[in-house]
Amino acid sequence: MKKFFNPHSVAIFGSMKEGKTGSDLVRNITEGGFKGKVYPISHTGDQIFGLNIKKDFKDLDIDLAVIAIPSQFIPSILEKLGNKGVRSVIIISAGFSEVGNIKGEERIREIAKKYNMRIIGPNCAGIMNTEYNLFASIEVRALKGETAFITQSGALGGVVLMMAEEMGFGFSKFISYGNRCDVDEADLIKYLQDDYQTKVIAVYIEGLKDGRKFLAQAKKTLPKKPIIVIKSGKSKAGMRATSSHTGSLAGEDRIYDAAFKQSGILRVDNVREMFDLSRGLIYYQKIKGNKIAIVTNSGGPAVMTTDKLEELGLAVPEPSPSLKDRLKTSLPSNISLRNPFDLLAYGSAENFAFVCEEIASEYDAIIAIFVPTAYMDSTKIAKALGKVKDKIKKPIFASFMAGRLVKKGIEELNSYGIPNYGTGERCAKVIQKIVLYTSNLEGTKDA
Amino acid sequence: MKKFFNPHSVAIFGSMKEGKTGSDLVRNITEGGFKGKVYPISHTGDQIFGLNIKKDFKDLDIDLAVIAIPSQFIPSILEKLGNKGVRSVIIISAGFSEVGNIKGEERIREIAKKYNMRIIGPNCAGIMNTEYNLFASIEVRALKGETAFITQSGALGGVVLMMAEEMGFGFSKFISYGNRCDVDEADLIKYLQDDYQTKVIAVYIEGLKDGRKFLAQAKKTLPKKPIIVIKSGKSKAGMRATSSHTGSLAGEDRIYDAAFKQSGILRVDNVREMFDLSRGLIYYQKIKGNKIAIVTNSGGPAVMTTDKLEELGLAVPEPSPSLKDRLKTSLPSNISLRNPFDLLAYGSAENFAFVCEEIASEYDAIIAIFVPTAYMDSTKIAKALGKVKDKIKKPIFASFMAGRLVKKGIEELNSYGIPNYGTGERCAKVIQKIVLYTSNLEGTKDA
Numbered sequence: 001m002k003k004f005f006n007p008h009s010v011a012i013f014g015s016m017k018e019g020k021t022g023s024d025l026v027r028n029i030t031e032g033g034f035k036g037k038v039y040p041i042s043h044t045g046d047q048i049f050g051l052n053i054k055k056d057f058k059d060l061d062i063d064l065a066v067i068a069i070p071s072q073f074i075p076s077i078l079e080k081l082g083n084k085g086v087r088s089v090i091i092i093s094a095g096f097s098e099v100g101n102i103k104g105e106e107r108i109r110e111i112a113k114k115y116n117m118r119i120i121g122p123n124c125a126g127i128m129n130t131e132y133n134l135f136a137s138i139e140v141r142a143l144k145g146e147t148a149f150i151t152q153s154g155a156l157g158g159v160v161l162m163m164a165e166e167m168g169f170g171f172s173k174f175i176s177y178g179n180r181c182d183v184d185e186a187d188l189i190k191y192l193q194d195d196y197q198t199k200v201i202a203v204y205i206e207g208l209k210d211g212r213k214f215l216a217q218a219k220k221t222l223p224k225k226p227i228i229v230i231k232s233g234k235s236k237a238g239m240r241a242t243s244s245h246t247g248s249l250a251g252e253d254r255i256y257d258a259a260f261k262q263s264g265i266l267r268v269d270n271v272r273e274m275f276d277l278s279r280g281l282i283y284y285q286k287i288k289g290n291k292i293a294i295v296t297n298s299g300g301p302a303v304m305t306t307d308k309l310e311e312l313g314l315a316v317p318e319p320s321p322s323l324k325d326r327l328k329t330s331l332p333s334n335i336s337l338r339n340p341f342d343l344l345a346y347g348s349a350e351n352f353a354f355v356c357e358e359i360a361s362e363y364d365a366i367i368a369i370f371v372p373t374a375y376m377d378s379t380k381i382a383k384a385l386g387k388v389k390d391k392i393k394k395p396i397f398a399s400f401m402a403g404r405l406v407k408k409g410i411e412e413l414n415s416y417g418i419p420n421y422g423t424g425e426r427c428a429k430v431i432q433k434i435v436l437y438t439s440n441l442e443g444t445k446d447a
Numbered sequence: 448m449k450k451f452f453n454p455h456s457v458a459i460f461g462s463m464k465e466g467k468t469g470s471d472l473v474r475n476i477t478e479g480g481f482k483g484k485v486y487p488i489s490h491t492g493d494q495i496f497g498l499n500i501k502k503d504f505k506d507l508d509i510d511l512a513v514i515a516i517p518s519q520f521i522p523s524i525l526e527k528l529g530n531k532g533v534r535s536v537i538i539i540s541a542g543f544s545e546v547g548n549i550k551g552e553e554r555i556r557e558i559a560k561k562y563n564m565r566i567i568g569p570n571c572a573g574i575m576n577t578e579y580n581l582f583a584s585i586e587v588r589a590l591k592g593e594t595a596f597i598t599q600s601g602a603l604g605g606v607v608l609m610m611a612e613e614m615g616f617g618f619s620k621f622i623s624y625g626n627r628c629d630v631d632e633a634d635l636i637k638y639l640q641d642d643y644q645t646k647v648i649a650v651y652i653e654g655l656k657d658g659r660k661f662l663a664q665a666k667k668t669l670p671k672k673p674i675i676v677i678k679s680g681k682s683k684a685g686m687r688a689t690s691s692h693t694g695s696l697a698g699e700d701r702i703y704d705a706a707f708k709q710s711g712i713l714r715v716d717n718v719r720e721m722f723d724l725s726r727g728l729i730y731y732q733k734i735k736g737n738k739i740a741i742v743t744n745s746g747g748p749a750v751m752t753t754d755k756l757e758e759l760g761l762a763v764p765e766p767s768p769s770l771k772d773r774l775k776t777s778l779p780s781n782i783s784l785r786n787p788f789d790l791l792a793y794g795s796a797e798n799f800a801f802v803c804e805e806i807a808s809e810y811d812a813i814i815a816i817f818v819p820t821a822y823m824d825s826t827k828i829a830k831a832l833g834k835v836k837d838k839i840k841k842p843i844f845a846s847f848m849a850g851r852l853v854k855k856g857i858e859e860l861n862s863y864g865i866p867n868y869g870t871g872e873r874c875a876k877v878i879q880k881i882v883l884y885t886s887n888l889e890g891t892k893d894a
Contacts, residue, residue: 024820094791099781138820140852153747155792155818162849206750232750235757237764240785270751270872300600303653303679304717310682317684334546338687344541345602371602373471373585402609405587425717 001183001191003088004120005129005173007063009037010136013077014068014092016040016048021068021092023048024138025126032135036063057084064088066126066136071095074122075107082115090136091121097179098123109181118187124178125154130171131197137174145170146199147278148192150185152206154178160204160271169275172197184209186217193221200281202228202274211259218263226281226437228266228274231256264440266433273429279419280430284395286438287431289364290314294340294424295355296369297347301401302340305367305424312432316340319362326358345373349384356385360392364435367427369399370406378409386416395434397427448630448638450535451567452576452620454510456484457583460524461515461539463487463495468515468539470495471585472573479582483510504531511535513573513583518542521569522554529562537583538568544626545570556628565634571625572601577618578644584621592617593646594725595639597632599653601625607651607718616722619644631656633664640668647728649675649721658706665710673728673884675713675721678703711887713880720876726866727877731842733885734878736811737761741787741871742802744794745818748848749787752814752871759879763787766809773805792820796831803832807839811882814874816846817853825849825856833863842881844874 010029014022026040030049039060040053047053054060057080065086067074071093081089089112096105105122112119120127126137130144139158143165151157154176164171172195175188185203192198201221208214218227233239234253260267268274292314296302306316318338319327327337331351336342341359343351356366370381378400389396398413398420400406410420421427457476461469473487477496486507487500494500501507504527512533514521518540528536536559543552552569559566567574573584577591586605589612596618598604604623611618619642622635632650639645648668655661665674680686681700707714715721739761743749753763765785766774774784778798783789788806790798803813817828825847836843845860845867847853857867868874 151747153745153750155745156747156751158820159745159748159818159848162852166850204747206747230751232747232754234754235763237757237786238750238754270870272870298600298602298606300598300603300651300653300679301606303600303685304603304677307679307681307685310684316682339684371606373605401606403613405609423717423719 001118001187003063004090004118004127005134005191006132007036007088007134009039009060009062010034010064010066010134011039011041011057011060011062012066012068013041016042016044016046016053021138025066025068025092025136026051028135028137028141032141033133034135035133062086064090064136066090066092068092071101071104071122075111078108078111078117082111082117087115087117089117089119090124090126091119092124092126092138093121094123096122096181105179105181112182119182120175121178122181123154125157125176127176128171128174130173137176139174139176140165142174143168143170145172146197146282147171147202148173148175148195148198148200149202149204150175150177150188151204152177152180153204156204156271160274163271163275167275169279180209184213186210186213189217189221189227193224198225199285200226200228200278202230202278204230204232206231206233208256211256215259215263218265222264223441226266226285228268228277229260230268230270230274231260264437266437268433276421276426276430277433280397280434281437283417283419284434286441287365287395287434288438290435291317291363292428292431293359293363293366294369295343295352295359295366296340297343297345298369298371298401299342301369301371301399301424302342305369305399305428306340308425308428309431312428314428314432314435319359323359323362327355330354349380352381353384353388356388356396357392360394363394365395365397365431367397367399367424367431369401369424370409371401372405376405378406379412382409382412382416382418385418386413389416389418397421397431399424399427448565448634450510451537451565451574452581452638453579454483454535454581456486456507456509457481457511457513457581458486458488458504458507458509459513459515460488463489463491463493463500468585472513472515472539472583473498475582475584475588479588480580481582482580509533511537511583513537513539515539518548518551518569522558525555525558525564529558529564534562534564536564536566537571537573538566539571539573539585540568541570543569543628552626552628559629566629567622568625569628570601572604572623574623575618575621577620584623586621586623587612589621590615590617592619593644593729594618594649595620595622595642595645595647596649596651597622597624597635598651599624599627600651603651603718607721610718610722614722616726627656631660633657633660636664636668636674640671645672646732647673647675647725649677649725651677651679653678653680655703658703662706662710665712669711670888673713673732675715675724676707677715677717677721678707711884713884715880723868723873723877724880727844727881728884730864730866731881733888734812734842734881735885737882738764738810739875739878740806740810740813741816742790742799742806742813743787743816744790744792745816745848746787746789748816748818748846748871749789752816752846752875753787755872755875756878759875761875761879761882766806770806770809774802777801796827799828800831800835803835803843804839807841810841812842812844812878814844814846814871814878816848816871817856818848819852825853826859829856829859829863829865832865833860836863836865844868844878846871846874
């Protein structure tokens with residue numbers, strides 16, 4: 001598997017005309033700053049992006065082959081690569097099981113077996129290793145980050161990459177594995193388990209071919225890093241759609257759901273929740289209990305957050321009488337000290353810091369909600385929270401709400417390692433999953 | 448009520464020092480381009496934003512008074528205004544029932560009654576009428592639009608305005624009514640029912656003082672325009688928080704929920720859903736059935752959308768055999784025609800337009816999902832959808848996914864009156880509510 005992600009040389013097979021997949025691949029690899037050898041291969045010869053297009057690959061030393069030629073020509077190329085000793089191949093080309101060509105896919109699987117070759121694909125969008133500047137993919141290049149993303153749907157992978165780019169969210173690895181004729185999710189998770197650049201593994205699947213293998217691997221990996229799953233194909237029509245599209249059988253969703261829960265995999269409903277949870281887990285891998293405090297300068301959003309926390313089975317308990325007394329001594333009298341701690345519209349940076357520090361011992365995590373009025377400065381509040389975070393050693397999540405008015409404040413929060421979410425409800429969802437992950441881990445230790 | 452929104456003259460009572468509420472109000476009103484008279488009133492005299500600050504208001508002709516002075520001085524000002532015949536007063540100042548000062552609030556209510564005066568507030572963020580350039584509020588000025596937003600929480604109102612600004616989403620009216628000592632949601636809905644600038648009424652509430660009045664008014668208004676409600680304070684801790692913050696009693700959430708459903712009010716869970724549904728309703732007030740088609744160039748997102756549609760009780764049925772035959776004749780053979788109609792990655796503008804036009808007779812609404820690969824043009828697809836929309840007379844919703852790659856395409860969609868959503872699941876939620884609103888209306892007619 002290592003040669004997929006850290007090859008010394010990559011050969012690209014496909015049309016090198018502008019706008020064609022082969023050309024896009026070479027472009028992405030060279031523009032992406034790959035340091036190894038790049039060999040564009042096509043019978044047309046000529047040059048592309050300053051590289052000679054090779055007509056023949058007999059004498060080339062190839063670690064990784066990326067194939068984007070019509071499906072009927074692929075078996076003979078694979079035989080030649082196998083004979084040469086190439087062991088890592090990505091097949092971008094479609095035209096296999098997803099359009100009913102089961103035999104064609106069976107054939108390439110057999111060739112792979114014969115040569116002890118590993119194949120990612122066919123019908124996939126390729127892979128990226130940002131640490132190594134390897135962008136062997138037709139999708140936009142990911143930024144560097146600590147989340148690895150594995151996706152069965154190439155198109156969804158593209159969407160995720162574009163959304164990530166807008167947010168400035170990065171990835172350690174990106175893998176679109178398409179029809180998984182050979183390498184599957186479990187193989188990839190196994191590889192990522194020991195990849196030090198990866199802190200969180202996120203997976204989009206529509207269905208599994210080998211559920212047992214997947215779950216067994218997940219159980220091994222979960223004590224080391226969290227696994228987030230988006231699983232679509234829940235409904236009947238949805239299942240019909242998945243089986244028509246990557247040639248996989250979706251299976252009963254509730255069976256998947258139970259298996260995920262039992263093994264400790266964190267299931268989310270959609271891509272945004274995947275991003276939210278990944279960001280949360282990069283900052284805080286553990287939250288040791290379910291008692292959550294909300295410190296706010298704004299009633300409405302705090303109420304909505306409280307609702308969401310309780311709906312998710314977390315607690316928003318009042319502080320102890322002695323803590324209440326301590327708080328009273330240093331705060332204006334009209335402030336509500338029942339949790340949510342509502343500092344009212346003009347709650348100052350000092351108020352926020354004071355309350356967070358005092359209450360930390362009684363809660364497992366804190367959500368700080370801040371809504372500025374039109375002419376208020378958000379960076380002061382952010383700095384105060386950042387400083388108190390280092391002292392209290394409890395996770396602080398922020399929801400600074402109000403677009404451009406809090407933009408600088410959010411940058412400041414990031415610099416202190418405090419994740420910010422557009423709403424407190426989104427914080428709540430993230431916290432719930434991290435609490436779950438933590439308690440699952442504790443369970444494993446006890447057993 | 449009309450003088451609140453279309454006054455010829457506005458008097459502002461409060462401190463006119465920079466950064467104080469009185470000054471912020473005068474600034475928002477003058478910078479907002481209000482065409483009537485503006486009278487800043489404070490015992491300090493002097494000038495502000497080129498206006499003379501009046502020490503006395505005896506001789507002024509005032510349609511609307513906006514008050515931001517400490518609560519203890521308010522009753523005497525109200526008496527004077529009442530004597531002068533001022534009938535519309537907004538009280539921004541806090542310090543009433545929300546901090547336990549029930550008597551103070553009772554007193555201003557009595558004064559209002561005595562003079563037949565209407566009061567919005569106290570403890571509110573003010574009102575806006577974008578049509579009339581009136582921004583009698585401490586919040587950022589809203590853009591012009593067709594949604595009226597009524598909010599019990601001023602802070603949440605601020606959040607909504609800032610989110611709206613980022614999205615380019617506009618409002619017809621904005622009203623933060625705080626403790627509603629006099630004017631309440633029902634009064635405001637009644638006014639907005641006949642406001643021709645308002646197509647959709649959206650309300651954020653934590654609890655109602657007079658549920659019967661609200662529901663009776665909603666029943667009258669709903670046949671004319673849709674009402675969207677965000678109701679927070681669902682959980683126990685959430686209720687505790689609401690009652691501590693605007694001095695209202697939250698009450699049992701499930702009773703509210705049942706009442707909303709029965710009357711046909713469209714409840715949403717959060718602010719984003721409110722925006723999504725408002726935008727949908729502005730374009731399409733009716734969807735006459737629950738049969739939804741998905742036309743896509745991308746399998747994964749289509750599956751997730753299908754799941755969501757079915758989860759919400761909508762149908763994603765296959766086309767009739769004869770329709771399938773018609774489609775087959777003009778499309779590549781590997782395209783899935785079972786709904787989702789999956790045109791595959793290189794599905795063209797012509798493919799999109801052709802399928803939408805052919806299937807329109809068998810479906811009640813269409814979701815078009817488009818995910819470009821890195822070097823694809825989204826405006827062509829948008830134009831094709833825009834043109835076909837005029838022909839088929841069925842609602843088309845779009846989900847063009849991929850950040851900057853589809854930005855121009857989304858602008859193009861907007862110019863054709865097609866709402867775009869970041870995910871197909873969000874389209875699904877919007878469609879479900881519009882179907883519900885439509886069937887409620889039909890129910891009303893039958894009865």
